[in-house]
Amino acid sequence: MMQTDFLVIGSGIAGLTYAIKVARQYPTKKVIVITKTQADETNTKYAQGGVAGVWDAARDSFEKHIEDTLIAGDGLCNPRAVEIVVKEGPERIKELIEYGARFDKDAKGNYALGMEGGHSEHRILHHKDVTGKEMERALLETLMTTPNIELVNHCFVVDLITQHHMGYLVTKSTQDITCYGVYVLNLRTNQIEKIAANATLLASGGCGQVYRTTTNPRIATGDGIAMVYRAKGRIENMEFIQFHPTALYEPGVSPSFLITEAVRGDGGILRNKEGEAFMPRYDERKDLAPRDIVARAIDSEMKRTGTEHVWLDCRHMDKEKFIHHFPNIYEKCLSLGIDPMQHFIPVAPAAHYSCGGIKTDEWACTSIQHLYACGECASTGLHGANRLASNSLLEAMVFAHRAFLHTVAHYNENAPVVPIPDWNASGTTDPKEMILITQSLKELQQLMSDYVGIVRNDVRLQRAMKRLDLLYEETEQLYETTKVSPQLCELRNLITVGYLVVKGAQFRKESRGLHFNTDHPAKSALLQNITL
Template identity: 80%
Template sequence: MQQTDFLVIGSGIAGLTYALKVAKQFPDKKVLIITKTQADETNTKYAQGGVAGVWDEVNDSYDKHIEDTLIAGDGLCKRDIVEIVVKEGPQRIKEIINYGAEFDKTESGEYALGMEGGHSKHRILHHKDVTGQEMERALLSQVRLHKNIKLIKHCFVVDIITQHHFGYLVTKATTDITCYGVYVLNLETNTIQKIIAGITLLASGGCGQAYRTTTNPKIATGDGIAMVYRAKGRIENMEFIQFHPTALYEPGVSPSFLITEAVRGDGGILRNKDGEGFMERYDSRKDLAPRDIVARAIDSEMKRTGTEHVYLDCRHMNEEKFIHHFPNIYEKCKSIGIDVMQQMIPVAPAAHYSCGGIKTDEWARTSIINLYAAGECASTGLHGANRLASNSLLEAMVFSHRAYLHATGLLQGNHTPAAMNAAAIPDWDAQGTTDPREMILITQSQKELQQIMSDYVGIVRTDVRLRRAMKRLDLLYEETEQLYASTKVSPQICELRSLITVGYLIVKGAQFRKESRGLHFNTDHPGKSALLQDIVL
């Protein structure tokens, strides 16, 4: 058993930002970060495009960034949250610059601001085409300077500890569900341990692995969302899964390599198999329309022409500028035999980002006491029905900062987080379980899940497909729970349980939403409902 003052689950931009701030504010308190693989293996690392923020106040404004975000969110954004993020965002960007993050500059020394789909102005700060990786590097270098921060790698969180584990009945109607820490599977010792914490932040990332084709790393299995749902916490708007329009088309390769939206911002043109630039038929903004529109347009072209991909044409772009701005994309394409200056890049949509997640308020508080959430696992109200490009890194920094402020206020106000007698928290009960004899039961179920979600709950949905998906998920759930009850805990069975839960939440949210809005498009309900509402599960 371990005890800590602050527990951070996840080592992406949200978790590291929060950990740094509480460690600096409370040098005498312990901060523990746990991550299930390497410290830098996060969705943050794979964020190519950049971070949006009003930097050029002569040509841009908060009002314009707010309006762009609201338009992309298709009526479902919470305006007060959008204003918080847009107005507080530039200060958070300045902080990470002070931590050592470097963003590209022009020859005159000014920051080179990019343009992406849905934005009306150039406001994207970037570090070539590896912005997230650069921000992650800067944060990790700062974390290492704080002696009161401990980072444990290869540690898999199994469950949030609440009153349920003391034998109390906990339901969705329970008003004082409280987080006391977590049970974790230490992958190096293969034992399940208790970590008792005064305050916990979930920054566990997204759930792209619920789909067959995704830009997300293998670890993005929605564990935090699933844990909160099992603990009877509130989850909302999971039907809004953003498919990035332009992932490099490589059959059988997972995760898919992302071709950042910034390429289209710099002039890249989407073309179908006949070489026709088709986006003008779908939206007046053409290739710079918001992601939901571009992804549906590509899906429509693929179905119309009977192809598995379209093309991104960069042949007309300046070669020197392309290589400078997108070196990794250039090298990746070159490695598979594509010269982007001579050949078009085959691209297709891939699951990319969850706009819904753990329901939080303006201080990143969840419905569970002493539990905060930030980053992709959280649903703050910023993204609404569709995330505006490059708003995610901004959101993660703003709400991890707000979680830090709120937690600081609690502790400085002489509030002691509710705590059970640590010794009274029961050990993990593995009695009656055995090692799994056939891993095929787990790996095949995950493949089935990904196929179900991709075929029935993708970019375009129907009521019949959603019903079929739910029936098949019900069977997978029953089989997996039986397996979980009889075998020893492993990362594979835990991730499968998480993905089935996430799949269920996406389908259930999609069934409840009797309209087409943003990323949720159902041909049986093509119009928008006059009643705007969040789907809370």
């Protein structure tokens, strides 16, 4: 058994921020960071647009950023969480700059602040169109110079270790559920190992792979959310899945290439099959309306005209500025024979971000003791029913810092070592047919896309739940009889995520934010956050 003082699951901006801070605070203590592939393969890496923060005090203010976030969240944001993130965010950005992150500047040497949908001011710091990748680089380079951090690649976390694994009955009513560490599948040895930890942070990312079309990398399988649910922890608001309005339309390609919202912030115009700029018909903010509104408008236009995509018109934009700000988008389009300065770019919505997740308080504490969560796997209350563009990277840094502060305040280096049983694999055999896993994954992604997408209704949700029940039974039987593999674990986790999304959508008898049900179009003053 490996023993560590601090265990971090995930190597995106949330996990790395926390790891660096606790390692520097406790230079004689051990910090282990686990990732199931390479350290830089995270959702953070694929964040294009930028990080929002009040930077230009002469024009912008905390009050404006707070108001924009609350409006986008459609009445379900936790006002305290919004205030925390907005007011503490700029300090966290400054720390990242000190770590070496390079945000774009204008000719005068000032940071070039971008505009995105739902924002009332220019407040988006960015590094061309690969902001997340640049932030990840700065954090990883800092981590590599921190000697008491051990980075463990190619390790798949199977389950959280709680009293349940020691023979105790644990239910959602259990008051003192405690996390003692994790069971992991070492992909190099193919053995299940156990890691005991004094404090554990889940920063395991999102769950976009539950849908057929997503901007998320293949690793985004909702592992942390599913593990906490199995451990009887609290999950909330999973019905709010954000579909990014403008993923590059390439039939059969997954994950989808993202056309950042910043392109519309710089003047890009959405057009339908007839070439009409249709957004003025849906919202007075036109192409810069919040993402839920833009995604539903595109979905409506696609269904009305019988097309599989709409168009993004950038032909009128300054070529030099476009190439400077969006070099990767420009190169990607050219590789497909699309010159953005001469041709429309085909775009369609794709699953992008989970606004719900593991329920946490204002210090990133979950309902399970000694377990923190931050980043996309967590539900902090910031996003409510819809995420404001570029708030996610800010949220990850702020709550990673707060988790660090809480850790320092409550750390007990003399905590007793709890005897943890070995993983029990008796009675299991090697899987005979991988098609049982791959086909179930295809079925899951198909039913979630067809029945639980941008627009829903009660019949579709009912059908989705029936099919999910069958997939769950088949997969659990497979799990009980075959040896653990990453593919099987990811399928199991995604089925759990699908169930949570559908169950939350069935409970919410209203349309709000990212959840739009044609059978319940009106908002309800009675429905608040739905915890499962």
